[in-house]
Amino acid sequence: MKTHQFDAIIVGAGGAGLMAALYASKGGAQVAVVSKLYPTRSHTGAAQGGIGAALGNKIGDEENPDSPLFHAYDTVKGGDWLSDQNAAKILAEEAVDAVIELEHMGLPFDRTDEGKISQRRFGGHTLEFGSKRLAYRACHAADRTGHMILQTLYQQCIKHNVRFFDEFHVVDVAMNQGVCTGVAAIELGTGELHLFHSKATLFASGGWGRCWQVTSNAHSMTGDGAAAVFRRGIPMQDMEFFQIHPTGIYKLGILITEGVRGEGGVLINRHGERFMEQYAPSAKDLASRDVVSRAIYNEIKKGNGIGGKNYVYLDIRPETVNRYAAEAGEKKRIDREYIESKLPDILDFCRTYLGVDPVKEPMPIQPTAHYAMGGIPTNIEAEVVIDENNTVLPGMYAAGETACVSVHGANRLGTNSLVDLIVFGRRGGKNIAEYVKTAHFTDMPDGAGKEIEAEFNRIRNSKGKTRAFTIRDAMQNIMNDDVSVYRTEETLKTAITKLQELRQTYFTDLLVDDRGQKFNTEVFEAWELGNLLELAEITAVSALNRKESRGAHSREDFPERDDVNFRKHTLVYREGAPYSVEQPKYRVTVEKAVDISLETTDERFLPKKRVY
């Protein structure tokens, strides 16, 4: 067992982690980034359409420009009034400066005719508090904005000599005397356990989309950081809110950016109808993601899927886009070259995986599990909080998808994930730099790393009959069938029972072939499955407890939003040994208050019926 000591440990090397590392480092802290992947493999790189910021660069909007206040409103409305409004305000205001800063770091945004950062429309982004005028707010670099953010931040980290531990898999968090004292990690190449002793630890370890069968998420999106923290007694917040993105490639789940609809693409059912006109008369195809995903489910249920199957078409053919633009009285017309330049990766995905050329044919799409609104609870300083009273856990921070600030509330707006990474990653980094100046090292707890080492040995020597793949496949099917866009008490209870059975199998009947130490990816995959099982179950448990419909959480048995009883954050607590065949107890509360600081001073922010 090797021990390292740094002022700050950053777990994960996606957008939030790199931004935090950069700022903690610039602020004078000794920083190490510990990541299970090479940093450039992180899933931030798969983000496509854009990063939202009210720059107001669109030519023609000078008279009534975009404003951070509108962005904050859209975020709160998009979140179905569960977003913490102080966080939404910070997100929208600091987005402007953060995006400009990315440009100053060299990020190659697309440009307007004036040479400014180019912006496109995105779902749920409007001007003047949800008016019919859609905002051009998504700053983009073709359809690989996330790729450019990840590359730019990694480049800057190299420039500033940030220390990286690549392919080191963080598997446990160390706590002593109520303080986070670091993490335990296993080096992929050697199988060796390392302890990282720190004053501050920031989790930026991403989401857990791999709980579902059809997902846009990378194989590595297994919620490791969240699960490790949860097992050590920190609650998880708002787990029932998981975004199912409307447009994934049929069967594969690969994301087709909302930017396609931002550029004028429309959703079409088997009858050739642009069905979103019925569900969202104003924003139509650019309504919030939860609204569009439900609409697609409804169309499929009514038998309006293509050929009666469970998919619809997304149509970006120039003739289609131009026809609807003309109907709407818009002047803009597009051609093949325009689509090729604005959406090159989307065209490539469809041509490669489907043999479909979107310039000539519509794309078959279905909703795909995409993004965790919930996660490790934090305040607006990226400090982890552990109860309804927002009590801070000293030394522990979280940012990005794995964190729940909560800025996204019950449903995240497109582009806001990238904003979240940059804004709250930066805040985390800055705060850590200050914190470590005065904080001292608290000793690592006795026996740190022993429990996780034992758990890895158990997995490595598993001689049961069931492969991890079999359990994972079953879990993913359960989540797709029963914990997806629509839920009922019955589906959720069924899911919980089945997930608990899988958990038993995982602990009693696992089969692993590889007993080696070096690059034992089989053991890591099995361990990741344990994380997914834990997070899947508390997603269902939290969903069962929320007897209302809000944002991404739609209960068929409770179809209305219930602000009186449920305009509060869920917290789920875990009681039980971290790794044990014994079923842990999950205690759920819906008591944590939502920050309403905007609506108390500006009545335009008050909750109302959510229509697009």
Add this chain to the structure above:
Amino acid sequence: MVDVTLRLRRYNPESATQKKPYWEEFTLKNCEPTDRILDLLHRIKWEQDGTLALRRSCAHGVCGSDAVRINGRNRLACKVLINEMGADTQPHIKVQVEPILGLPVQKDLIVDMEPFFAHYRDVMPFFINDTPVPTNGRERLQSKEDRAKFDDTTKCILCACCTTSCPSFWANGKYVGPAAIVQAHRFIFDNRDQGAQERINILAEPNGVWRCRTIFNCTPACPRDIEVTKAIGEVKLAIQRNSPDGIIKITDIKEAVFSS
């Protein structure tokens, strides 16, 4: 439906019996013509032999983890469908998969990427501009035309398909390789950046661009369709035109030849 035999290059550094790399065949029944090579590797790992080691993450060609050599060509395993190997017309096909060449194999399809990333870091792959940012607090302006000059090389995902397809790199691992030059190109041709001269000086060294013999393996190897050879050519031209210091000295060539 098609049956596929995969011929895999295996190596286990901890094996007591097999000290050297070897070939092993696996047969998979009932594959779909639209299956990716990655899907088949996963089926082997998940259903038959859990010890098979490979890297992968996004599974749709944007993270750059799963560069391997498929039937002798460098590809991303997640971007190759077996229908291009006749899976939609034949009942049984055979595919060969091995690690990319020129980097030390660590286990099965996993190679040591550190030498590759070291070359990447050598070319100063980061934006350099120390002039004050605009006083209005806004972005530096750039015309669409200037932005277009380096668009192609911004697509690079550092998968190493190009570098490990290059015979010059195979012959001499000190050569920075196509990927590093692509990264340098992205900054040299960005008119906002001010580090071009330093990068050009680095790439004018014997292990810089001049080890490129325009063999063109890199361009078809790129899963992002970057015109790699063209980018290298543009950097060569930039060195010759813009920087008299950058033109390689005959003494350097001699030293490089004798030391390699």
